Amino acid sequence: MTESPLLSVRDLSVRFRTGGGHVRAVDGVSFDVRRGETLAVLGESGSGKSVTAQAVMGILPKPAGEIAGGTIVYDGRDLLAEDPNRVRRLRGDEIAMVFQDPLSSLNPVFRVGWQIGEMFRRHRGASRRAARAAAVELMERVGIPAAARRVDDFPHQFSGGMRQRIMIAMALALRPRLLIADEPTTALDVTVQAQIMRLLADLRREEGMALVLITHDLGVVADVADRALLMYAGRAVETGGIREVYDHAAHPYTRGLMASIPDLDGPRERLTPVRGAPPNLLALPSGCSFHPRCPHATDRCRADDPVLRAVDGRPAEHRAACHHAEEVVAGERERV
Amino acid sequence: MSANGSEPLLSVRDLHTTFPLRSALLRRVTGHVQAVAGVSFDLRRGETLGLVGESGSGKSTLARTVIGLERAASGTVTFDGRELTSASPAELRAARRDVQMIFQDPYSSLNPRRTAGQIVAEAWEIHPGVVPRSRWRDEARDLLARVGLDPSHADRYPHQFSGGQRQRLGIARALALRPKLVICDEAVSALDVSIQAQVLNLLADLQADLGLTYLFIAHDLSVVRHVSDRVAVMYAGRVVELAEQEEIFRRPTHPYTQALLSAVPVPRPWSQPPRERILLTGDVPSPADPPSGCRFRTRCWKARDECAEVEPALEPRLGLHPSACHFAELPAAHR
Numbered sequence: 001m002t003e004s005p006l007l008s009v010r011d012l013s014v015r016f017r018t019g020g021g022h023v024r025a026v027d028g029v030s031f032d033v034r035r036g037e038t039l040a041v042l043g044e045s046g047s048g049k050s051v052t053a054q055a056v057m058g059i060l061p062k063p064a065g066e067i068a069g070g071t072i073v074y075d076g077r078d079l080l081a082e083d084p085n086r087v088r089r090l091r092g093d094e095i096a097m098v099f100q101d102p103l104s105s106l107n108p109v110f111r112v113g114w115q116i117g118e119m120f121r122r123h124r125g126a127s128r129r130a131a132r133a134a135a136v137e138l139m140e141r142v143g144i145p146a147a148a149r150r151v152d153d154f155p156h157q158f159s160g161g162m163r164q165r166i167m168i169a170m171a172l173a174l175r176p177r178l179l180i181a182d183e184p185t186t187a188l189d190v191t192v193q194a195q196i197m198r199l200l201a202d203l204r205r206e207e208g209m210a211l212v213l214i215t216h217d218l219g220v221v222a223d224v225a226d227r228a229l230l231m232y233a234g235r236a237v238e239t240g241g242i243r244e245v246y247d248h249a250a251h252p253y254t255r256g257l258m259a260s261i262p263d264l265d266g267p268r269e270r271l272t273p274v275r276g277a278p279p280n281l282l283a284l285p286s287g288c289s290f291h292p293r294c295p296h297a298t299d300r301c302r303a304d305d306p307v308l309r310a311v312d313g314r315p316a317e318h319r320a321a322c323h324h325a326e327e328v329v330a331g332e333r334e335r336v
Numbered sequence: 337m338s339a340n341g342s343e344p345l346l347s348v349r350d351l352h353t354t355f356p357l358r359s360a361l362l363r364r365v366t367g368h369v370q371a372v373a374g375v376s377f378d379l380r381r382g383e384t385l386g387l388v389g390e391s392g393s394g395k396s397t398l399a400r401t402v403i404g405l406e407r408a409a410s411g412t413v414t415f416d417g418r419e420l421t422s423a424s425p426a427e428l429r430a431a432r433r434d435v436q437m438i439f440q441d442p443y444s445s446l447n448p449r450r451t452a453g454q455i456v457a458e459a460w461e462i463h464p465g466v467v468p469r470s471r472w473r474d475e476a477r478d479l480l481a482r483v484g485l486d487p488s489h490a491d492r493y494p495h496q497f498s499g500g501q502r503q504r505l506g507i508a509r510a511l512a513l514r515p516k517l518v519i520c521d522e523a524v525s526a527l528d529v530s531i532q533a534q535v536l537n538l539l540a541d542l543q544a545d546l547g548l549t550y551l552f553i554a555h556d557l558s559v560v561r562h563v564s565d566r567v568a569v570m571y572a573g574r575v576v577e578l579a580e581q582e583e584i585f586r587r588p589t590h591p592y593t594q595a596l597l598s599a600v601p602v603p604r605p606w607s608q609p610p611r612e613r614i615l616l617t618g619d620v621p622s623p624a625d626p627p628s629g630c631r632f633r634t635r636c637w638k639a640r641d642e643c644a645e646v647e648p649a650l651e652p653r654l655g656l657h658p659s660a661c662h663f664a665e666l667p668a669a670h671r
Contacts, residue, residue, distance in 0.1 A: 044528035044529065044530065044531075045499075045528055145618075159619040160391075161619060162619070189390035189391055189555065189620075190390065190555060190556075190557070190596060190599045190600060190601075191390065191595060191596060191599045191615075191616045192390075192619070193599065193601070194598075194599035194601075194613070194615060195615055195616075195617075197601075198615060216528060216529065217529075217601065218529075218603045219558075219600075219601030219602055219603045220601040222601065222602065222603055222604060222605050222606075223601070223605055243604075243606060246603060246604050247604065247607070256530055257529055257530060258603060259533075260529045260530045260532065260533035261529060261533075261558065261603050262533075262536070262558040262559055262561065262562035263558065263561075263562075264557065264558050264561060264585070264597075264600055264602050265585075265602075265608060268561070268562055270537060270540070271533040271536060271537055271562070272533075273530050273531070273532075273533030273534045273537070274530035274533075275534075277498050277500055277501070277531065278498075278528070
């Protein structure tokens with residue numbers, strides 16, 4: 001018997017009203033987050049990865065964005081059908097989020113300890129003194145040196161990496177079971193990036209929470225993620241165990257992304273990037289949205305939109321939305 | 337001036353750039369920030385020198401000082417045989433024609449009210465005599481084609497292009513005056529990875545076709561390795577290690593370079609021999625109040641008393657390339 005997933009998203013669609021018309025920023029995306037696992041959601045700008053997270057968190061920009069269909073089930077409860085007030089409390093208590101830019105998510109005029117403590121005061125009814133003590137403890141937990149002294153500092157007195165640690169402390173305050181981190185290290189220097197990824201991985205293990213890491217950087221999550229979900233133009237195009245997907249990419253887009261990253265070792269060869277540019281969501285190509293950029297495209301790709309499906313000869317949980325997935329996997333074997 | 341093939345195109349010696357710190361109230365100068373603190377290097381004709389470092393390392397200020405956007409506090413910048421820090425305005429103007437810059441954010445560096453064709457031709461207005469007015473339209477279209485844009489889009493405005501196309505437009509503009517040196521300041525950092533790879537290939541093609549010399553500033557070490565012939569690693573306003581690309585990546589001897597390399601995320605870590613991960617603690621020191629001696633010592637696991645007393649010179653160590661560490665040593669795997 002398999003345990004039910006912590007989060008189950010089915011056929012999610014999100015629509016945005018823009019000056020040029022309606023855009024389907026997320027189009028029929030389904031995925032699960034299992035209890036305690038780390039899922040990497042990967043894609044370039046416009047892929048819909050952040051919008052998917054916003055839909056789960058109930059923070060879509062209003063009134064432009066709205067959920068146009070699908071279900072989001074958290075721990076057996078349908079977040080889109082339940083009483084909004086109860087869902088809001090659930091999102092505060094059990095599902096937390098960390099954003100790319102900590103400076104714009106922290107209030108510049110309040111001391112950081114007060115802001116972290118607010119979580120305990122508001123959600124747990126803690127006293128000021130208890131909330132402050134809890135804030136210091138959390139700051140120590142996320143690796144802020146001299147936490148007891150710095151608890152009364154303001155956000156601008158911290159470096160970018162330290163501010164991101166403060167955001168993580170706030171997200172962890174209520175001991176969530178699901179943490180969604182949207183590009184948590186993108187604005188940080190590489191040495192600090194490594195520190196934050198390590199911290200997130202350690203905290204996930206210690207807390208036993210599930211972690212969703214949203215990023216454009218295939219490298220930063222390779223060490224810590226269990227599974228990967230790749231998105232392109234609002235669709236899920238490939239999913240599976242992270243090593244399986246990276247080593248045996250079955251979607252030409254995944255393969256193109258891998259080939260676009262310069263190596264840190266090995267010979268320096270000319271890069272073979274995906275040609276062209278991501279499509280305009282207002283005027284998506286017919287059939288498979290990726291076909292104009294795809295070296296494998298055939299007439300079938302221009303007519304039929306492929307669905308996410310198992311790939312012959314690969315583990316069952318490895319799925320790709322490509323008519324030619326087997327051919328794509330085989331191509332890799334020829335080259336090796 | 338002579339353009340002797342063997343003399344470096346750019347020669348920077350002991351360059352310092354400082355910014356005054358002022359009090360909030362009376363605007364009195366209360367101290368100085370040393371953004372660039374004694375940097376020397378040569379840039380050979382036709383090569384790409386990668387400049388890496390984290391935020392606050394001074395790499396962008398160094399580039400801005402070289403190009404004359406910041407005033408050097410001391411030191412010299414010699415470009416193509418001309419000493420620029422003491423040059424007359426006319427000489428500077430001429431030199432600036434030969435040195436162009438490509439910025440990180442193409443959108444904010446392109447005038448939104450001008451068409452692609454006008455943006456490229458703008459430089460010819462400022463520097464008459466490079467391209468006669470009657471040729472502007474054709475030349476602009478040629479340049480757009482050269483960087484992979486559709487020449488028929490010369491009448492479009494920046495907002496009508498995608499991010500990658502705008503960066504191509506920024507490159508076309510930089511090439512308009514047929515420069516000898518192009519400084520790329522995080523030129524591909526804001527681009528999606530598939531587009532980034534396209535632009536890197538374009539930069540390589542342009543270098544091969546036009547004999548360009550690049551000073552390539554980036555924080556992404558995989559990208560720097562990909563494009564650079566030599567690499568300079570900066571930390572807190574100083575160059576801490578400088579070598580051929582392969583030396584820096586295979587045989588780094590400065591602890592900061594080693595830490596930086598060990599932190600670079602690789603897409604398939606399991607396919608490589610296990611790497612020693614050096615997790616640095618703390619942050620880059622404040623440039624207003626740098627540590628005595630070696631500026632890296634506050635984060636260095638090798639630091640001893642000597643490091644606080646004597647600033648290590650950037651000089652060849654272990655019979656290898658220049659490294660500014662008293663205790664320079666090869667990574668464990670090489671010992």
